[in-house]
Amino acid sequence: MSTLKDVAEKCGITVTTVSRMLNGRGYVSEKTKKKIRQAMKELNYRPNEFARAFSLKKSSFIGLIVPSASNLYFCKVIDLIEHYVSHHGYKLLLCTSNLEVKKEIEYFDMLSANKVAGVIIASHTQDIDKNISIDAPIISIDRVISQLIPSICSDNYQGGVLAAEHLIAKGCKKLAHISGSTFLNMDANKRYYGFKEVCEKRGIPHVVTDAGEEQFLSMRYESVINALLNEHTGIDGIFTSNDIIAAQVITICSKRGIKIPEQMKIVGYDDIDLCTIYNPSITTIRQSLNDICEYAVESIIHKAENKAIPSRVTFPVTLIERETT
């Protein structure tokens, strides 16, 4: 069996250069890379990450646990995390939990056995911290899991404030808030607190309704929206806790003959791609998802290198005005 040294000799370069390319760190020219690949092919050399990881006692994998990859918000999270993980020469082990605590714990077992450099979790929160045992840094994004696990979130309270102020400035007299699921993402509840405080200060009547786990996974909120509109009259502004709900509010209003934005104004949350594809385009609270994901990956790498990282990080949000208001 041929070795790394054989490959380097055949190319007339140092072992360090070959190793640099295989580890995806440091600069190696495209020409040299091509030469190395050719030599590896001819010598039938197979690099062995496992031997390396075995000796280092640490792999270059980073685990990401999300509830679902097909959710329009989480698919963006996956895309960004994968980008930054790969940019830093690490590889992404993707785990989708379907919100099953049992499955999440099993994923932690698997990630631990694979000696990941760290785990980014953007999924279920209920007691998961009490059930996991892993010798690698964990960071949560978009939600706070426990005091012991560092978290990176956007400013959810401010998001709620911006949404309520915008709807009131646009002339709304009675507001509603549809939350994603207060049970699943406690930090996002601050969106409601911000919204509520503005309504109370300004003397604007408001109602709130909460979607459940089932709606979250299926991305179908029609029953919750219809119930809200059936039970409460006079609502002329709705702030939804994600853009997927906002899109469905538009569809239901259209079916009920309620004109947007004349009779109903809508503010979503997240600013996923759907907001500009949809008709009308959706006013929303933009999370700096790119910053959050970049920061999460860098924090995991810093932590894996035993550097200190902050326990709580909050990124600002902005209101993006579009056709629904």
Added chain:
Amino acid sequence: MSTLKDVAEKCGITVTTVSRMLNGRGYVSEKTKKKIRQAMKELNYRPNEFARAFSLKKSSFIGLIVPSASNLYFCKVIDLIEHYVSHHGYKLLLCTSNLEVKKEIEYFDMLSANKVAGVIIASHTQDIDKNISIDAPIISIDRVISQLIPSICSDNYQGGVLAAEHLIAKGCKKLAHISGSTFLNMDANKRYYGFKEVCEKRGIPHVVTDAGEEQFLSMRYESVINALLNEHTGIDGIFTSNDIIAAQVITICSKRGIKIPEQMKIVGYDDIDLCTIYNPSITTIRQSLNDICEYAVESIIHKAENKAIPSRVTFPVTLIERETT
């Protein structure tokens, strides 16, 4: 350092049972799993997948290469592949190539170094087969990469036939087809051939326009759609090569005051979640994505076990009628 044997002894069970749980294969009761986790924690035992993979010369990773994780179609692919990979006790290494050939080749280097059990590729096709060297089975889904790489697709030709026949049956007199990108996915071109053949047989005038790589990555097709409607008059039915284009045709028709389905009928492709969320809901050609992904994962595992697998597999498609027709 404690061993697997110590854990088994502490639990009063066999090493095989502990190993079964760690590998995620075969049945282990929840009660026993809990006991094993507790013992591992107390003994500070860390299973080492690397040692195992090193001795087996093969890991339990399966690589998946897609152009983007945030594309509304590919996020569904990722979700399903991850589900089946994890169901079979394997783990998913996710690679998003952004359609860069260079990045795809680098991912193959990485997957090779990590001794993956196999690679599922649903991305760029141009000459990738000439540049890769990996000692593991490769399967392509949704596209045919080369004669040497087995592929699993849906019946794209039949999809085009169904779409054209449906639009004609609904009374359309002049049809258009907007393709995703003929350059990127050659097998999907058959959608156009099926569509064209029906139009020609039935004497229905038709035009075709092609979106590019840029539109595919950004999921923004407005310029292509507007150009089509500006350059051709009398079009009353459009068949789009994916549902994202169909959604944007709806938005543009609405802005232009063209009524759907009265003045314009639309048939999309794929049946992604957007079809039923959108207003109006989108008639589409449903791909059996679940079957395709399940079959792909099982084929990789069979191939990794040196079993024979077919070189070409085609799953049927169905037309799902909704409000756009």
